[in-house]
Amino acid sequence: MLCIDLDLFKNVNDSFGHPMGDRLLRCVAERLRAQVGGQDLVARFGGDEFAIVLAQVTSPNEASDFAARLIEIVSAPYDMDGLEVVIGASIGIALAPGDGEDCDALLRNADMALYRAKAHGGGCHHFFEKEMDRQAQIRRDMELDMRHAFARGEFELHYQPLIDLAEDRISGFESLLRWRHIERGMISPADFIPIAEDIGLIVGLGEWVLRQACIEAARWPDDIKLAVNLSPVQFRSRNLVQVVISALAQSGLSPRRLELEITESLFLADSEANLATLHQLRSLGVRISMDDFGTGYSSLSYLRSFPFDKIKIDRSFVTDLTERPDCLAIVRAIAGLGRSLNITTLAEGVETIDQLQALRGEGCHEVQGFLFSPARPACEIDGLLRKFGRRASQAA
Incomplete structure (x- = not known):
């Protein structure tokens, strides 16, 4: 499970308006969809947040390589009517069954990993760690x-x-x-x-x-x-x-x-x-x-x-x-x-x-x-x- 948040997306909305932001979201969705296979699932949760379920990933290294490639693809410039728009992406990753055996647990843990990636400045991916759950409980x-x-x-x-x-x-x-x-x-x-x-x-x-x-x-x-x-x-x-x-x-x-x-x-x-x-x-x-x-x-x-x-x-x-x-x-x-x-x-x-x-x-x-x-x-x-x-x- 990958949770994806777009970096600098708010700047696009603030600078060019929400219609431009909506167009950019559709462009991002097209790039994400092009990277997944037939048994995978990509969805937009709302705002500038997306999620991807990878059914065929067999190792953390494979998930890491996919996330790194995804960040590079999403971060490439977008041509919007001759205007070059640049954003980025941060990704949190949770792996079944170690990080959760049901959808809710996987999504929650991937979101915690995303929070860590954003805290590190964005433009990177981070795996869920058990310590994050402990820290999240302390925070709650x-x-x-x-x-x-x-x-x-x-x-x-x-x-x-x-x-x-x-x-x-x-x-x-x-x-x-x-x-x-x-x-x-x-x-x-x-x-x-x-x-x-x-x-x-x-x-x-x-x-x-x-x-x-x-x-x-x-x-x-x-x-x-x-x-x-x-x-x-x-x-x-x-x-x-x-x-x-x-x-x-x-x-x-x-x-x-x-x-x-x-x-x-x-x-x-x-x-x-x-x-x-x-x-x-x-x-x-x-x-x-x-x-x-x-x-x-x-x-x-x-x-x-x-x-x-x-x-x-x-x-x-x-x-x-x-x-x-x-x-x-x-x-x-x-x-x-x-x-x-x-x-x-x-x-x-x-x-x-x-x-x-x-x-x-x-x-x-x-x-x-x-x-x-x-x-x-x-x-x-x-x-x-x-x-x-x-x-x-x-x-x-």
Whole structure:
């Protein structure tokens, strides 16, 4: 059983319209049908997903060779009225009887293998593995638990201080979501945030984070800012601006004290609509920060497309800052870019005095990291502000 998903098909629909997309699907179907024998079956499941049942395959190698050839055939350019259209394909493979003895099991397992192929960047095929089933069960359990976590009060916000290097004091806090599972304890955001994005829960979760963080920040001194991360998924709901307005109004927090952090992946889809939303947010007086700068695509073009208030230097460059000249050169370039464009630069993941001194020497404006403090619960904010009431470098 082969599950096939077309790579980049959405771009065709978005760029040339659904009629062109429908024609392309028919062309793909013709190519697939030409590759199967009399006892094989090829079908379209819906959208840009197809499935093939190969009755005569006798070995994994044969299935692998067929899948590789199929990807090459589907990925060849299509001539659509003189317009060259290029897509790709990803394939998941399940073999009977080892991967399932009935249609439902084979299809489910082939689909899991397809998910793995897509996660590896697409344009490849992947066989089902027993570990995938275990991981899928863990994911299903986590999805179910997440849907009940709100009612059980398991989500909470922690805050990590942002240090202004010129004034050597706390200038703000970044709010970070934590999940204290009733049985499993603290679950890493790296484990649950992607799932929340996949199942759409991040929209409601993000609204709660924004409201709760603004309410908490309104109790802080007036010169302390609040930074809140936004998921690209939140922009798809198209009511993000109203959510921000509501959170500010409910809390009484001044817009000038709120920083909204986005990642470069926001610009990979619906960029015009997302840019319009960013401009609306900025018109409220809210500051916009680009997170994980330098780890995505076309960073410099994004700086031209929107007047960011802050760019955050990813921790991957800071970790080896004092050992690797290339990391130092990248930090130096980003800091210089920030000065030239009048954009604040903040370095993440600062853990040593040597890193701090190097970042100060390169002209970074702000830093955050375990050298000063990990993220702490809201009840510890006052203590952190008192601790850093004296010079931050001494307190660290």
